[in-house]
Amino acid sequence: MNLAQLSLGEQGTLMLSALVLLTSFALLAQARLVACIHVFAWQGALVGLVTALVALTADTPHLYISAALTLALKALLIPWMLHRLVRRLNMHRHVETLMQPTVVLLFGAALVIFSYVVVLPVERIELAATRNILAISLAVVLVGLLMMVVRRQAVTQVIGFMSLENGLFLAAVAATRGMPLVVELGVAFDVLVAAVLFGVFFFQISESIESLNVDRLNRLSETGEDDS
């Protein structure tokens, strides 16, 4: 594919989607909890921008609404909620110890290659740029999944989940010019509700095991006497 043949809008869409992938990697590598939330907010903002740009280039005005919704929810509201939660749990200075950061990042790069290979046979999409965005969003989904696997901390696992959802949303916008508005509204509020529920859940976990390290949920102890 020759990039020079695409219009500037499509080039911009590709570029912004690549940046979304970059923020995914930043999430994967970031050990500080608060910084992680900030990166997640940036990712939401970028996804919102992609949506707006697609709305502009493909002339689908209803996408403006979902762009605004994404921006409001994923770039502002949910990060703010997570931020407040982390503050209330008194974890805003928390630095997670990552396991094998180098290996995890290289594994993430391998996932990117994998998703490109998977998307390669997809031919019947009218825009050449779309396939690449599809590949990128698949990679974002997989990297989000990877983040949920390798992180031990409940908050970062939830952020991984949310970034996975960002990837799905990106795919929907790029491949189908957005889902019907009703579906999009439903998904957006689903995510919001999920964020609220996760918040409650964090409190429960941290009250019962006095930590948000989910590895400790594996341990069975009735009285907690020899918890060494």
Add this chain to the structure above:
Amino acid sequence: MNLSGWLLALIQTTLFVAAAPLFAAWVKALKSRLQNRRGPSLLQPYRDLHKLFHKEVMVAHTASPVFRAAPYIVFSAAILAAMVVPLVAARLPTAAIADVIVLVGFLALGRFFLALAGMDVGTSFGGMGASREMTVSSLAEPATLMAIFTLTMTAHSTNLSTVIAHNLETGLILRPSFLFAFMGLTLVALAETGRIPVDNPATHLELTMIHEAMILEYSGRHLALMEWAAQIKLMLYAVLILNIFLPWGIAADFAPGSLLLGLFAITAKLVILGAALALAETGLAKMRLFRVPQFLNLAFLLALLGMLSQVILEVGA
């Protein structure tokens, strides 16, 4: 034509070498301003070099000839590298001699002798600095080459002039691969030139220093050459990044008008880049030495992603 080309190349290299301390001074002055200090004048590095060239050279009695030869080798390697990078005009005859892989080779040559000189006298600081420098560079070099290969794949040439001319011809295309390569190369440049997240250029007193630790034993004109070489290296990375990714304004022919425009363009770009560097150095804190591999791993990852999106987006599909 050919003779004037060589003459121009000579002038350009001289200009490069002469302007390098000025660029370093510009960054330093801005940084001081940002930290509410007055800062040295822009001519201070020249005065320092002048002073050092007139001072007596003291050499430790344990030093071998390598120690005496190293400053000259490091400095010449820096000049040779500066010759290859187009500053004002692309398509100069010197650019045809060596491509970008040789450029990385010149830098590696300089670094090798710098590290040797650091270890030569046998002080603990020198050895420590040399070992750190080699750690950093062994991680930075793959990232540099990966980022540069991303660029050269687009232009189908490893010659810097050709790459720049190709970028000029195609005009503005938003390439994800270039963005990744740009970020990767910027991180590498910060590490290689010993700027703030990796090394602090303004201190002789930290246990974590890298570059300063290696040249601690030098004095007089040897020290001057070493410092000048470091300034050339900083300018070299700055010009490399600017002219590859934002080549607009660089002279494609040797007409006086376009040369003037090229000079003006690169000056303006360097002024802005220097400001950005000063801003970044003021905002960031130096990171622990043990986190440097992680930093460079990120650079490598960015370069790798750039390469991947290059291969997949533009070659493969």
